[in-house]
Amino acid sequence: MLDDSDRRLLRHLQADPGQPIGELAEAARLPLATAYKRLDRLKDEGILRGQHAVIDWQALGYAVEVSLRITLDKTNPRAFDDFLAAAREVPEVIEIQTFLGRVDARLMVIARDLPEYQKVYRNRILTLPHIADIEALMQVATIKNTQSLPL
Amino acid sequence: MTPDTTDIAILRHLARDATLKASEIGRRVGLSQPATWRRIQRLTEAGIIAGRRLDLDAGKLGFGVTVFLGVKLSTKSRTNLEDFERAISAIPEVQTVEHVLGLYDYRLRVTARDLPDFERVLRRRIMTLPSVGNVEANVLLSEERRPGPL
Numbered sequence: 001m002l003d004d005s006d007r008r009l010l011r012h013l014q015a016d017p018g019q020p021i022g023e024l025a026e027a028a029r030l031p032l033a034t035a036y037k038r039l040d041r042l043k044d045e046g047i048l049r050g051q052h053a054v055i056d057w058q059a060l061g062y063a064v065e066v067s068l069r070i071t072l073d074k075t076n077p078r079a080f081d082d083f084l085a086a087a088r089e090v091p092e093v094i095e096i097q098t099f100l101g102r103v104d105a106r107l108m109v110i111a112r113d114l115p116e117y118q119k120v121y122r123n124r125i126l127t128l129p130h131i132a133d134i135e136a137l138m139q140v141a142t143i144k145n146t147q148s149l150p151l
Numbered sequence: 152m153t154p155d156t157t158d159i160a161i162l163r164h165l166a167r168d169a170t171l172k173a174s175e176i177g178r179r180v181g182l183s184q185p186a187t188w189r190r191i192q193r194l195t196e197a198g199i200i201a202g203r204r205l206d207l208d209a210g211k212l213g214f215g216v217t218v219f220l221g222v223k224l225s226t227k228s229r230t231n232l233e234d235f236e237r238a239i240s241a242i243p244e245v246q247t248v249e250h251v252l253g254l255y256d257y258r259l260r261v262t263a264r265d266l267p268d269f270e271r272v273l274r275r276r277i278m279t280l281p282s283v284g285n286v287e288a289n290v291l292l293s294e295e296r297r298p299g300p301l
Contacts, residue, residue: 010207014205017202017204018169018202018203046211047207047208047211048205048207049208050168050170051168052165052167052168052169052203052204052206052296053162053200053202053203054200054203054204055162055199055200055201055301056198056199056200056201057299059198059199059201060199069254091297091299091300092299092300093299094297094299095295095296096297097219097293097295098291098292099219099291099292100289100290101288101289102287106219137251137253137255138251138253139251140249140251140252141249141250142247142249143239143248143250144245144246145246145248145249147204147246149212149214150243150244150262151212
């Protein structure tokens with residue numbers, strides 16, 4: 001089980017994943033050796049799974065970001081599996097989520113510009129299997145993006 | 152800057168594991184440690200590497216529910232938008248706030264311990280904000296991040 005020191009450690013690590021472990025231990029008010037030990041334990045328990053670089057697709061030249069909300073044809077029992085497998089093959093898809101609700105799945109699609117987006121949409125997205133309906137939401141601005149947990 | 156294929160390869164490795172040392176990445180892409188380090192510096196300065204994200208198992212930490220909310224504001228003056236953005240961003244359970252065009256004005260990602268906890272956040276903190284109109288909720292079942300066109 002997690003205690004307060006674990007939570008403190010994760011909270012500080014979450015706020016700045018790149019910081020040296022010495023600074024992290026100090027911020028979490030733990031001796032260095034204890035911080036190491038606890039981080040190792042959190043990794044072993046599968047709580048701390050790793051760190052990923054965040055890529056700013058816009059800075060990389062992908063100016064268009066569209067969120068596609070998809071309703072699937074659920075009369076087909078393989079609808080979810082087939083759809084997800086095919087969506088994974090589209091390089092421009094950077095996120096895939098499935099839901100319980102009015103929408104079944106959501107794809108985040110990026111493209112360099114609108115003509116390129118249109119090409120991806122027509123040739124790669126509309127051809128995905130078992131789609132019953134698609135709604136598009138265009139990202140205008142990200143106001144908050146912490147993705148961090150309120151530990 | 153315009154990244155070349157070596158830069159893209161470096162990004163691919165870092166997107167998978169941001170804790171890799173420059174020497175290890177250099178070995179994989181066929182560059183020296185200093186040359187790799189300089190490229191990572193350049194990618195960071197250009198804003199292409201925008202930071203690091205910790206990959207935590209939310210379920211094991213007690214956050215069992217993630218819900219996406221589509222929020223439509225009932226009145227849309229500029230001050231309303233700003234007030235809403237400020238108030239909604241201050242809620243710790245609200246992980247992301249995106250301004251979107253389409254069916255909704257905002258798309259929120261909300262994390263909670265369980266459904267009753269989510270209901271508490273929704274009713275006491277989100278629905279009480281002035282100018283919140285229509286709200287649509289979708290409970291997240293699965294999620295995967297793809298490497299993208301790298």
